[in-house]
Amino acid sequence: MNNVTQIVQKVRQAPWRVQRQWIGLFLLALVLMAMVAGIYLNVTVGATLAGRETIALQATITTNQRVNADSETQLAGLTSVEAMQQRAEAIGFQPASPDDITYVAVPGYVAQSAVDLSTPGAAHPAAPVILPEYTESWFDYFMNQQASSASAGGQP
Amino acid sequence: MKRHPHAWRYLSVAFLLAGLGIAILVQIVRIQNSPEVAGVIDQGNYIWKDFFPPRGEIYDRHGSLLAGNKTVYEIGLDLTVNPDMPTVMLALQMSGLDLNEVNYRISLAPVNAQYIILDDFVSADKAEQLMTLQKAAYADPTGKNLDAVFFKAHYARSYPENDLASNVLGFVTEDNHGYLGIEEKYDNILAGIPVRMLVPADPRRATEYPTIPPGQTIILTIDREIQAAIEKILDQALVSTDASSGTIVVMDPRTGEILAMSSTPRLNLNDYQSITTVFPGETPFNRAISQAYEPGSVAKILTMAGALDSGAVQPDTVYFDEGYILVGGFRIVNWDGDAWGYQDMTGCLANSLNVCLAWVSSIKMESDSFYSYMQRFGLGHATGIDLAQETSGRLKLPGDGDWGPVELGTNAYGQGVSVTPIQMVMAASALANDGKMVYPHVLYAQIQDGKQSNTRTQIVGTPISANTAHTISEMLANALGTESSAALVPGYRIAGKTGTAQIPLSGGGYDENDVNASFIGWGPVDDPRFIVYVWLEKPQSNRAASVVAAPIFKQVVEKLVVLMDVPPDAVRLQMIGR
Numbered sequence: 001m002n003n004v005t006q007i008v009q010k011v012r013q014a015p016w017r018v019q020r021q022w023i024g025l026f027l028l029a030l031v032l033m034a035m036v037a038g039i040y041l042n043v044t045v046g047a048t049l050a051g052r053e054t055i056a057l058q059a060t061i062t063t064n065q066r067v068n069a070d071s072e073t074q075l076a077g078l079t080s081v082e083a084m085q086q087r088a089e090a091i092g093f094q095p096a097s098p099d100d101i102t103y104v105a106v107p108g109y110v111a112q113s114a115v116d117l118s119t120p121g122a123a124h125p126a127a128p129v130i131l132p133e134y135t136e137s138w139f140d141y142f143m144n145q146q147a148s149s150a151s152a153g154g155q156p
Numbered sequence: 157m158k159r160h161p162h163a164w165r166y167l168s169v170a171f172l173l174a175g176l177g178i179a180i181l182v183q184i185v186r187i188q189n190s191p192e193v194a195g196v197i198d199q200g201n202y203i204w205k206d207f208f209p210p211r212g213e214i215y216d217r218h219g220s221l222l223a224g225n226k227t228v229y230e231i232g233l234d235l236t237v238n239p240d241m242p243t244v245m246l247a248l249q250m251s252g253l254d255l256n257e258v259n260y261r262i263s264l265a266p267v268n269a270q271y272i273i274l275d276d277f278v279s280a281d282k283a284e285q286l287m288t289l290q291k292a293a294y295a296d297p298t299g300k301n302l303d304a305v306f307f308k309a310h311y312a313r314s315y316p317e318n319d320l321a322s323n324v325l326g327f328v329t330e331d332n333h334g335y336l337g338i339e340e341k342y343d344n345i346l347a348g349i350p351v352r353m354l355v356p357a358d359p360r361r362a363t364e365y366p367t368i369p370p371g372q373t374i375i376l377t378i379d380r381e382i383q384a385a386i387e388k389i390l391d392q393a394l395v396s397t398d399a400s401s402g403t404i405v406v407m408d409p410r411t412g413e414i415l416a417m418s419s420t421p422r423l424n425l426n427d428y429q430s431i432t433t434v435f436p437g438e439t440p441f442n443r444a445i446s447q448a449y450e451p452g453s454v455a456k457i458l459t460m461a462g463a464l465d466s467g468a469v470q471p472d473t474v475y476f477d478e479g480y481i482l483v484g485g486f487r488i489v490n491w492d493g494d495a496w497g498y499q500d501m502t503g504c505l506a507n508s509l510n511v512c513l514a515w516v517s518s519i520k521m522e523s524d525s526f527y528s529y530m531q532r533f534g535l536g537h538a539t540g541i542d543l544a545q546e547t548s549g550r551l552k553l554p555g556d557g558d559w560g561p562v563e564l565g566t567n568a569y570g571q572g573v574s575v576t577p578i579q580m581v582m583a584a585s586a587l588a589n590d591g592k593m594v595y596p597h598v599l600y601a602q603i604q605d606g607k608q609s610n611t612r613t614q615i616v617g618t619p620i621s622a623n624t625a626h627t628i629s630e631m632l633a634n635a636l637g638t639e640s641s642a643a644l645v646p647g648y649r650i651a652g653k654t655g656t657a658q659i660p661l662s663g664g665g666y667d668e669n670d671v672n673a674s675f676i677g678w679g680p681v682d683d684p685r686f687i688v689y690v691w692l693e694k695p696q697s698n699r700a701a702s703v704v705a706a707p708i709f710k711q712v713v714e715k716l717v718v719l720m721d722v723p724p725d726a727v728r729l730q731m732i733g734r
Contacts, residue, residue, distance in 0.1 A: 117375060
């Protein structure tokens with residue numbers, strides 16, 4: 001009871017102490033908000049830079065795809081039937097006739113079959129192009145972190 | 157109670173800082189959420205953008221590229237930067253662009269135009285030359301510049317094999333539409349879906365850029381080596397026989413896969429604009445599917461197969477050929493006008509006797525049975541092959557206004573009925589494939605999301621039994637051997653039949669001077685790997701198919717056995733026996 005009486009007495013003697021405490025608390029809140037704003041700004045700048053990089057990469061991908069298509073078509077032209085026959089004849093080959101061929105039984109020989117142009121690993125889904133760091137909210141981030149730590153054995 | 161002497165200072169600083177902080181936060185929130193600012197961002201940072209997916213590529217069955225893409229350029233002029241026109245025109249000329257085309261495009265531009273397309277589908281070589289000139293102009297001390305010239309790269313179709321398999325492939329025009337052949341038939345999956353949309357220039361929203369899937373890549377059943385071989389043989393045949401046109405089709409009778417298909421003329425697909433010159437008038441782009449004709453005696457194999465299957469005749473059934481037969485009041489005679497006396501059914505095929513086959517259809521089978529078999533073989537109906545512009549031919553049936561009783565006799569030897577080569581090949585596949593008739597197709601597989609989906613073999617029907625198929629194959633093989641046909645290939649047992657057909661005139665009657673010469677055959681007889689159809693239109697060197705078409709069949713088979721690794725029968729059977 002005496003302690004309460006003493007505090008009340010001190011406040012009555014120096015009310016600026018309470019004001020200072022309120023100001024301190026307010027400034028603390030302000031600093032916290034400024035930190036949040038700074039982080040927010042940082043994330044926004046990061047997203048912007050990443051976006052610009054994404055656009056640049058998309059342009060590069062488009063260019064590379066065109067170069068690949070050009071190269072493939074040029075290669076196909078260089079190895080066309082007509083070109084290959086001319087090259088073969090130029091170095092002394094001639095078309096084979098049935099009489100030129102000797103057949104030999106080779107155990108395990110598998111005759112040439114049609115091509116398979118499946119892309120290796122196509123059965124597995126591709127990794128997402130945009131990382132979740134650029135799309136998820138903080139709430140999602142914390143939830144994911146919690147979920148991952150739980151799955152990693154972080155729970156008692 | 158005494159107030160701290162400096163309290164007002166602390167309070168002032170505190171209020172100042174608080175006001176500043178609040179102002180900053182309010183400003184941040186306002187910028188982020190203000191509809192005015194958002195509107196400004198949206199208006200200024202959204203742009204129209206065209207997304208053209210690359211057209212799917214076309215490969216042959218062994219992975220050789222038949223149709224791909226290459227980079228070409230749209231060359232434009234930005235009129236807002238006051239272009240140096242004399243320098244621009246000089247540079248265009250130096251780069252090899254057609255100035256007449258450029259001037260024409262400029263003349264079409266509206267008065268207030270800000271951008272003009274000077275030329276499009278400019279080759280990479282020319283565009284790069286112009287780019288080099290543009291770079292050089294940057295450093296030009298006299299002030300000449302090409303700053304207003306802009307380049308926009310995009311795809312264009314390219315055919316590295318030029319005219320190889322052109323009748324099958326078709327072509328793509330500058331507006332990215334496929335015409336004829338595969339390009340038209342599978343245009344929707346090859347072209348992909350072009351998208352024109354507003355996209356945000358705001359880089360923070362780059363994720364909103366659409367993902368445009370490319371057109372699907374497809375693999376054809378065509379073997380380019382076989383295709384090249386038959387095209388060469390066909391070209392030589394046209395020269396040696398002086399035929400007006402020719403067609404060769406090669407199919408795997410077990411699966412219906414078209415291994416090669418060629419008809420004349422052929423088009424360099426990289427120069428598709430010349431199509432009206434190469435294919436004047438009503439010239440079919442692919443005669444194998446688009447030109448129906450009366451096939452003549454090659455159709456006898458279907459008549460005989462139906463007769464055997466129905467039990468109307470047996471291989472050893474004997475017919476006494478008097479040289480003519482009356483059907484529907486009309487006199488039918490043999491190709492040579494002679495009487496051939498006693499003939500068994502193999503003899504009728506070997507000597508290609510019209511009278512005998514007319515007897516089989518009209519006397520032994522009769523109308524219902526005969527036409528039932530012809531329909532089961534698919535005559536009168538398109539095969540449904542996956543190529544654009546297939547025609548169905550015509551099988552007149554009893555009850556049709558223009559059908560007469562004599563047709564029952566003439567149809568038996570391939571006159572009065574029209575078919576396309578692909579129809580005959582499909583029908584004959586039943587004879588070569590244990591009675592099972594297969595759907596002819598050109599698409600081997602399509603690639604989607606990196607995964608290959610192969611086309612499955614489809615059995616269209618079973619018009620005859622396996623036993624009948626073996627019997628007719630044996631009869632045809634024996635018939636070829638008996639007549640020492642020019643189609644025979646040493647070491648390989650082949651079944652086949654010639655056809656020399658009269659050509660109907662539009663006003664009625666038949667052409668006295670010209671014929672169609674055909675040959676259909678398959679082999680090896682005990683395990684058919686290929687079925688070959690040869691058709692020469694109006695050969696001039698000789699009218700008989702046994703003279704002009706059979707040797708071409710032989711040349712094709714000699715190539716096939718090499719390219720398809722088909723050993724001679726004796727070697728193959730020896731290998732199987734081990």
